[in-house]
Amino acid sequence: MDAFYASVEQASKPSLRGKAVIVGGLGPRGVVATASYEARRFGVHSAMPMGQARRLCPNGAYLIPRFTLYRQVSDIVMAMLRELSPLVEPLSLDEAFVDLEAGGVAFDSDSARATGERLRADIRAATGLSGSVGLAGSKMLAKVASEEAKPAGLLLIEPGTERELLAPMSVRTLPGVGPATGEHLRRAGITTVGELAEAGEDELVRMVGRAHGAGLYRMALGLDDRPVVAERDAKSVSVEDTFDVDLHDRVRIRGEVQRLADRCVRRLRGSGHSGRTIVLKVRRYDFSTLTRSETLRGPTDDPAVVREAAARLLEAVDTTGGVRLLGVGVTGLADYTQEDLFAQSSAAEAEAEAAEHEDDGAGGAAEPEATVGGAGPSEGPERSAEPQEAPERRWTAGSDVRHVLYGPGWVQGSGVGRVTVRFEQPGSEPGRVRTFRVDDPDLAPSDPLPLVGDLS
């Protein structure tokens, strides 16, 4: 899908069509997740710090991501792909490999092209969104083709033309070549795929390592025999938070780690897994990142066990100077089993007891729980220490609302006790803007409306 998040926002908010839309974190440390093609003309792109995006494109619409809606749209598109073939390998919410041959819908260039065009039309009809299709004999080439086809296009790489087509392209075109490898190769005088192929496998292995070098060489020749794999098991589950302001207070840091551990376990359980290795991630004030991990005797999905392991790992980390990000993850996933849970839980209790005896009160057992289950990082105490008389309703930019009198709309902005709402919906004409008090009883949050279909 093309500029997926931004396109979904434009489809659901008619007044944003044709405008620069930037979706991403709106806090002081946010980055751009997706920029619409209109915004890209200003130089805004994914992974750019939000502050820089705002300087480049001050009149853009800045929205936070609405993953629930994107997932709904993604489910519709993925279902359409699965009608083409049983072998569909999703890469993300907006991208997937499909083995058309396995589905029996395409066996030569013409039938593949026809299937691709039909798919693009069907996706547009079902979602109102445009997608791009890359057709080729392998996953790597299909990926390159779909990138070349964007936006709203279709590209088929004819068998036999691969090397010729790839040769003049930048090495950065190849999946797996990012800024670091790109720079590494550039220093060796290699900037195009053709030069990569000429360098030879031995030379590439020497430069970037065995696995990467061999893979790069094969890609440069247009060779890739990886199959499309429909079912891929998750290998890890993790959560992390970047804080608006660096954390210095050790007690607060411990509390955040506990909160993250709980969130991680909820996700772990939600996916039906338990895991054996607990990972703590700490990004310090200077952006240096370190991880500490601990492997348990058996898999667990017990929040107490994960909390304790994370707390132990934190004790081994120096946080003086401040912490900008904390994360907790679980790897070594296994299918959830009750026995594992009990075994680990009792072991952890015994260990916790032992730990209490050997260290003089520095352990995590007696920590205050004030921040556990509390507000997220952007709503934490560093934001404002002033006491609030009544909890003020928060209206985040881009979120859906419904007004008793004016119907469905979305929050365009809020501040100083006011919230501005644009009343429009997918399929309507661009709507009018009205401003209300933030506590207006006639205004309520609502669920996103479908992008296509019934406009009641």
Added chain:
DNA sequence: TCTGGGGTCCTTAGCCCT
């Protein structure tokens, strides 16, 4: 106002065992 969040895969190094 410099740099998110959730993943995967690879490399290196140390340790233990055969």
Added chain:
DNA sequence: TCTGAGGGCTAAGGACCC
């Protein structure tokens, strides 16, 4: 008995992707 090679496991870090 000593030594070395090599495999498996664990830990840490880095690159990359969307």
